[in-house]
Amino acid sequence: MKDLIKFTLQPELEKPSLIIGWREDPGRLGPNVINYLNKTMMNRSFCQISPVDFFSLGGVEIKGNVARLPESRFYAGVRNDLITFLSDFPHFNQYTFLNTILDIAQDYCKVEEVYTVSGLVSPIAHTIPRRTFAVYNEPALQEKLRGYGLRDISYEGPPHLNSYLLWAAQKRGLRGVSLWPQIPFYLAASEDPQAVRLTLSFLNRRFNLNADLKEWNENIKEQYVKISRLRARNPEVQTFIERLETGLSLTEAEEMKLAEEVPKFLRKKG
Amino acid sequence: MGIRLYREPELVNPVMFCGWPGIGNIGILAVDTLRKMLFAEEFGEIEPWDFFDPRKVVITDGLLEDLEFPKSTFFFYRTGKRDVVLFIGDEQPAEEETVYARGEKAYRMSHLVLDASEKFGCRTIYTSGAAVTKIHHSFKPRVWAVPNTPELIDTMKDYKNTICVSEIEGSDGQGSISGLNGLLLGVAREREMNAICLMGEIPYYLHGAPWPYPKASQAVLEVFSEILEMTIDVSQFAEMIQQTEKNIEEFLENFFQTETIPLEVRSKLRDEIEKLKRSGPAKSEPTGEEVTELILERIDELFKKERKGDERPH
Numbered sequence: 001m002k003d004l005i006k007f008t009l010q011p012e013l014e015k016p017s018l019i020i021g022w023r024e025d026p027g028r029l030g031p032n033v034i035n036y037l038n039k040t041m042m043n044r045s046f047c048q049i050s051p052v053d054f055f056s057l058g059g060v061e062i063k064g065n066v067a068r069l070p071e072s073r074f075y076a077g078v079r080n081d082l083i084t085f086l087s088d089f090p091h092f093n094q095y096t097f098l099n100t101i102l103d104i105a106q107d108y109c110k111v112e113e114v115y116t117v118s119g120l121v122s123p124i125a126h127t128i129p130r131r132t133f134a135v136y137n138e139p140a141l142q143e144k145l146r147g148y149g150l151r152d153i154s155y156e157g158p159p160h161l162n163s164y165l166l167w168a169a170q171k172r173g174l175r176g177v178s179l180w181p182q183i184p185f186y187l188a189a190s191e192d193p194q195a196v197r198l199t200l201s202f203l204n205r206r207f208n209l210n211a212d213l214k215e216w217n218e219n220i221k222e223q224y225v226k227i228s229r230l231r232a233r234n235p236e237v238q239t240f241i242e243r244l245e246t247g248l249s250l251t252e253a254e255e256m257k258l259a260e261e262v263p264k265f266l267r268k269k270g
Numbered sequence: 271m272g273i274r275l276y277r278e279p280e281l282v283n284p285v286m287f288c289g290w291p292g293i294g295n296i297g298i299l300a301v302d303t304l305r306k307m308l309f310a311e312e313f314g315e316i317e318p319w320d321f322f323d324p325r326k327v328v329i330t331d332g333l334l335e336d337l338e339f340p341k342s343t344f345f346f347y348r349t350g351k352r353d354v355v356l357f358i359g360d361e362q363p364a365e366e367e368t369v370y371a372r373g374e375k376a377y378r379m380s381h382l383v384l385d386a387s388e389k390f391g392c393r394t395i396y397t398s399g400a401a402v403t404k405i406h407h408s409f410k411p412r413v414w415a416v417p418n419t420p421e422l423i424d425t426m427k428d429y430k431n432t433i434c435v436s437e438i439e440g441s442d443g444q445g446s447i448s449g450l451n452g453l454l455l456g457v458a459r460e461r462e463m464n465a466i467c468l469m470g471e472i473p474y475y476l477h478g479a480p481w482p483y484p485k486a487s488q489a490v491l492e493v494f495s496e497i498l499e500m501t502i503d504v505s506q507f508a509e510m511i512q513q514t515e516k517n518i519e520e521f522l523e524n525f526f527q528t529e530t531i532p533l534e535v536r537s538k539l540r541d542e543i544e545k546l547k548r549s550g551p552a553k554s555e556p557t558g559e560e561v562t563e564l565i566l567e568r569i570d571e572l573f574k575k576e577r578k579g580d581e582r583p584h
Contacts, residue, residue: 095319137334152332159327159337167324167337 004053004100007108009046011076013083017113018105019203020085022161026119027183027192033117033199034075034086040211043077043084047104054090054097072097074104082207083109089161098161098168106174113141114169114176116162117199119183119192123255125244126184126227130198133180135163137170141177148202153180184244185255186262193219223266230265237261273386275314279346281353286392287494288357288383290399290450294483296470297398297451298358300490305356307502310345316382318342321363321375342379344386352498355392357383362450376450380457387463394422394464396497398490399451401469402477403438406546407518411471411486413493414438416447418459422466429496431489432468468493473546475539478570481517484510524572531568 019037021030037043049072051057060067072087085105090097105111120133134150136142142152159167162178169176179202181195197216204211231238240250240258250258289301304310318339326338340360347354363375387395401414412433415426426432435445446452451467458465470486488507495502522543526536 094323134332135329135334136332139333142332150332153329154331155327155329157326159324163327163329163334163337164324166334167327170334 004050005047005104006050007047009044009076011046011083012080013076013109014080015110015112016076016079016081016083017115017207018083018085018109018111020087020101020114020116020162020165022118023086023088025117026121026188027190027195029119029181029183029192029195029199030117031086032191032193032196033203034084036196036200036211036216037082037084037203037209038075038077038086040209041077041079041082043075045073046076047074047108048072049087049097049100049104054093055088056091072101074109079207083111094161094164095168098165101165102169102172102174106172111174114165114174115203116165116176116178118160118162118178118180119188119195120180121185121188122182123244123249124182124184125241126187126192126194126223127241127245130182130194132182132198132202135166135178135180136176137166138175141175145177145206148205150179150202186258189259190263190266191219191223193223226266227262230262234261273314273316273344273382275344277313279311279313279348279390281346281348281355281390282350284346284353284355284390284392285497286355286357286387286390286395288359288395288397288450288454290359290362292362292449292451293400293402293477294470294472294479294481294486296400296472296483296486296490297468299482299484299487300398300470300494301356301358303487303491303506304354304494304502305345305358308347308354310347310354310356312343312345314344314386316342316379321379322361346390349498349500354498355387355390357386359450376453377457380450380454383454384458384461384463388461394466395454395458396494397451397454397465397467399447399449399467399469400472400477400483400486402474403471404546405471405473406543406549407473407476407485407515408547409550411489413489414469414471415493416445416455416467416469418455418465422464426466429493432493475522475543476518478573479518479521480573481514482510484514521572525568528572535568 019034021034023031025031051070051072055070057069060069070088073085075084075086085101105114131151132149133153134145135153166176166178179199181198183192183195193216197213197220200211200213200216203209204213231241237258240254243250287301287304289298291298318341321342322340324337324339327334328336328338342357342359345356345358347356363379364373384395405411410431412431414435415429415432416435417423417426423434426434447455447467447469451469455465455467468490470483470490472483472486476483484507488504488511491502491504525531526540528536
């Protein structure tokens with residue numbers, strides 16, 4: 001256990017809440033939310049989990065022109081009641097990995113509530129108002145968060161790591177909620193500033209962050225303009241998005257086409 | 271991490287039978303059928319989270335209700351003379367995405383199964399699985415028995431339709447057993463516990479098939495009934511065997527007619543299968559170099575296509 005965890009700072013914390021994001025997230029929701037919170041709260045990494053037991057270390061991955069190993073870090077800053085965690089998805093030993101997060105959260109940081117943020121890939125248009133679904137590991141927290149506009153969800157199927165985390169937290173008596181803002185499927189492979197703003201708005205209200213979300217409003221506007229340009233140029237894309245806007249569904253082939261065209265266009269500069 | 275017992279039954283002279291998924295699900299089908307026939311009672315489990323990732327979550331109206339893991343369950347049944355402990359695993363623990371147990375997790379699980387066996391005083395532990403061999407699917411499979419100590423060889427020879435590895439043509443008493451069926455034998459030997467693996471024969475051309483091979487499960491179950499000195503009605507396998515043979519015939523016919531597979535490969539398999547049909551079960555032998563990799567590859571490709579329809583969403 002000691003070898004798994006490395007502390008670099010010792011922040012003073014007061015029963016904080018922990019907000020968790022994953023790097024490989026639809027619409028880059030997790031990293032965008034956590035990085036923005038870290039910037040706003042002037043957070044610095046204070047603890048990391050060693051990748052050795054949880055990731056295949058057959059080499060390094062290059063992302064954004066930079067080589068790096070998988071990272072799992074906790075961050076703290078000016079707020080003593082809020083910490084963040086950003087990590088790659090563990091490749092194996094998930095149970096040990098999740099319990100290591102919870103050990104640090106509960107035993108060292110005395111965390112009282114856990115929040116996870118992840119994008120929910122949905123068959124919707126980017127112009128349609130989004131909803132945020134939520135899954136709780138205890139009814140009292142569900143009750144406490146009524147009035148924040150979160151929607152309850154029912155689901156049976158293969159679990160996301162967030163559900164596994166909530167379950168492991170529940171076993172230890174630690175309450176938690178996973179937040180699932182909708183991401184239009186054709187933005188899953190790129191960025192979705194609207195989902196980021198939606199999540200940050202919730203966190204802003206919940207934790208009185210006083211965060212300025214102007215930057216995200218600008219990003220949303222910019223993306224709208226870009227996609228409108230694509231719609232004007234590409235009649236097929238226009239038809240597909242229009243159909244989604246009127247509540248109609250697309251065929252698998254049409255969905256694939258849209259999921260290919262939009263990110264390709266968004267990657268272009270200008 | 272460990273074993274969770276719901277109760278601790280007192281057992282007389284028990285033996286333990288273990289079954290996991292594997293080729294043709296031969297072992298698990300035999301052990302599970304025994305469980306059903308005996309109405310064996312569940313009395314414990316191995317806690318799953320250190321071995322498996324969850325496979326299903328149940329969320330109702332926003333509340334996380336349950337997380338389901340593959341189960342590894344213990345059952346017991348009292349005969350009064352030789353009681354029975356059954357261990358049934360939904361999956362084999364593996365470090366990577368393989369069907370067979372490998373690595374540290376598999377080794378730890380073997381120890382936990384043996385811990386339970388020791389606690390309840392099991393005299394012998396039987397694992398069960400598949401022996402991939404050159405046999406035609408119309409023949410009754412034999413059961414290969416591999417003990418973890420030479421002293422047990424004579425015991426096994428008493429059972430009908432059972433052979434030792436040395437009796438298999440060309441084997442010279444050598445071979446290997448994949449996954450927990452084999453590992454458990456090795457770990458039991460380390461702990462000086464008696465263990466035997468019983469493997470029902472399955473034709474090599476079916477080793478990648480997505481369906482069970484009940485004919486071999488029935489053969490293994492017949493050996494179980496001799497060990498327990500009790501009559502077990504195996505007639506329930508008849509319908510399943512009939513259905514499987516129909517599947518096999520249809521599959522082979524499809525293989526022979528698939529034009530994308532080179533004619534040479536198709537002809538070679540047809541000849542091999544005809545030869546096996548003529549030669550009878552006595553000629554069974556481990557799959558060797560004569561069976562070209564190409565044939566097996568092509569067969570597996572077709573099996574994979576059949577499986578695709580069953581894939582779960584991720």
